[in-house]
Amino acid sequence: MNVDAVASRFRRIRYLPKDLNCASRTLKGAFAFDDGWGCSNCARPFRPLLPRIRMIGAIFTGIRSRHQNSGRRRSVKVDVASRMGILPTAFGRDGSAMTPQDVQMRGARACAAVVLYRPDPLLLVRQAEGLRGCPLFAFANGPVDVEAIEALAPTALRLLSSPKNVGLARGLNAVMEAAAHEGFTHVMLLDQDSEPPTGILETLTERSLALESQGEKIAVLAPRLVPPQDGFYKPLRYEWRGKPRADGLAAVDFAPTSGSVVSVGAYEAVGPFRDDFFIAGIDVEWGFRAWDRGWGSHIATDLAVPHRWGEAVSQDELGKAQILRHSPVRNYYYARNVIATARLRHVPLRWRAKSCAGLFAQIGLLALKGQPGSLRPVRTGLHDGFRGRLGPAPASLA
Structure with missing residues (x-):
């Protein structure tokens, strides 16, 4: 039509x-x-x-x-x-x-x-x-x-x-x-x-x-x-x-x-x-x-x-971490917003500690098993999260 x-x-x-x-x-x-x-x-x-x-x-x-x-x-x-x-x-x-x-x-x-x-x-x-x-x-x-x-x-x-x-x-x-x-x-x-x-x-x-x-x-x-x-x-x-x-x-x-x-x-x-x-x-x-x-x-x-959470994988990869499934720009938003959320006063301290620990564990997996260059969007996300730079991702990552 x-x-x-x-x-x-x-x-x-x-x-x-x-x-x-x-x-x-x-x-x-x-x-x-x-x-x-x-x-x-x-x-x-x-x-x-x-x-x-x-x-x-x-x-x-x-x-x-x-x-x-x-x-x-x-x-x-x-x-x-x-x-x-x-x-x-x-x-x-x-x-x-x-x-x-x-x-x-x-x-x-x-x-x-x-x-x-x-x-x-x-x-x-x-x-x-x-x-x-x-x-x-x-x-x-x-x-x-x-x-x-x-x-x-x-x-x-x-x-x-x-x-x-x-x-x-x-x-x-x-x-x-x-x-x-x-x-x-x-x-x-x-x-x-x-x-x-x-x-x-x-x-x-x-x-x-x-x-x-x-x-x-x-x-x-x-x-x-x-x-x-x-x-x-x-x-x-x-x-x-x-x-x-x-x-x-x-x-x-x-x-x-x-x-x-x-x-x-x-x-x-x-x-x-x-x-x-x-x-x-x-x-x-x-x-x-x-x-x-x-x-x-x-x-x-x-x-x-x-509900389809994240990206689908084969049966053999069902245990694959989300950070290895997501696109580079999605990993940018994930890293940036975890840091941005942890900086907010209304977020409990227990969640700040747990979410940041989980983030850095995921980054470790990405460093070991990710594709070449996959850490660059995450580094940018961490930098922007600590600086408070939010909004759309930089054009270089989109």
């Missing part, structure tokens, strides 16, 4: 946020007559042009979403100009636009969210099947193939995009703020290769609500992540904060991002994910920050979601 064909499937295009002034919304309002997200009065002159506009496939403009968070004003730019026509909207199962289908659970509104970066369309098909009919916020972190977008059609999709890779953390913040803007109370964050079982969103949200009703401050409730049946991936090892509870929940310092249901209230109280971490260790830092502010992270040990 070509770009024009995909663009023609958009029936109603909605823009974030509500606080755009009337002048800047005149053309945008032409796409939002019925839901108040645009200026319908100013848009009337543009109605005759709608059929042609919809066939263009991209609108070269940008919007800014402002969000009040912990006394600070933050802004997230969501670029909606893309050659593929990636725009905030909702798809129906037949490809036509639809009203968002809210998951109503005892006063809560739950949705899922994912950040896309060069995704595998086949894995997205599996993900969408588990989320069929559920609201899904997807952030295209750079160009994304049309096939990948079409794979998410079974969901009630809201699609945001950036013309370039702005990092996983910024993408997570974008979908969290967009979900909060629509009034959702809980967001299940997913990796693009995760395969959530049908009903996992509702189950986790209901449990989170039950805990909140008992007075617990739940930042994150997540399932256990287990390796998928296809391929050979390392299993995650969890370390509990104390003994697991009688209800099957176990407290953790942090929950891995994928599959975790994040309370929007906690997100607003704790603050956004660290944009400057870019990738690697984002969930670790946020989890410790949440605990420091009185919000806990828990694992529902009786629920499982398949």
Whole structure:
């Protein structure tokens, strides 16, 4: 299917946020007559042009979403100009636009969210099947193939995009703020290769609500992540904060991002994910920050979601260390962000010591078994971590 064909499937295009002034919304309002997200009065002159506009496939403009968070004003730019026509909207199962289908659970509104970066369309098909009919916020972190977008059609999709890779953390913040803007109370964050079982969103949200009703401050409730049946991936090892509870929940310092249901209230109280971490260790830092502010992270040990951690290897290499599996730039982020996290006051001393010891043990393995030149990105990461130089990796490593 070509770009024009995909663009023609958009029936109603909605823009974030509500606080755009009337002048800047005149053309945008032409796409939002019925839901108040645009200026319908100013848009009337543009109605005759709608059929042609919809066939263009991209609108070269940008919007800014402002969000009040912990006394600070933050802004997230969501670029909606893309050659593929990636725009905030909702798809129906037949490809036509639809009203968002809210998951109503005892006063809560739950949705899922994912950040896309060069995704595998086949894995997205599996993900969408588990989320069929559920609201899904997807952030295209750079160009994304049309096939990948079409794979998410079974969901009630809201699609945001950036013309370039702005990092996983910024993408997570974008979908969290967009979900909060629509009034959702809980967001299940997913990796693009995760395969959530049908009903996992509702189950986790209901449990989170039950805990909140008992007075617990739940930042994150997540399932256990287990390796998928296809391929050979390392299993995650969890370390509990104390003994697991009688209800099957176990407290953790942090929950891995994928599959975790994040309370929007906690997100607003704790603050956004660290944009400057870019990738690697984002969930670790946020989890410790949440605990420091009185919000806990828990694992529902009786629920499982398949998850591909790191890179797949052959069966003979199943015990291969992650630092030997990762790309050089990923090892840069790993080394840098371990050091950056260890320098933060809200991170416990025990974790600082353990994570740094683990890092240097991994570096030793890389020195012994890594490819020639594999230590250079790690050295750069250590240097930048101690200096506090965060953000995207240096161009020489990208």
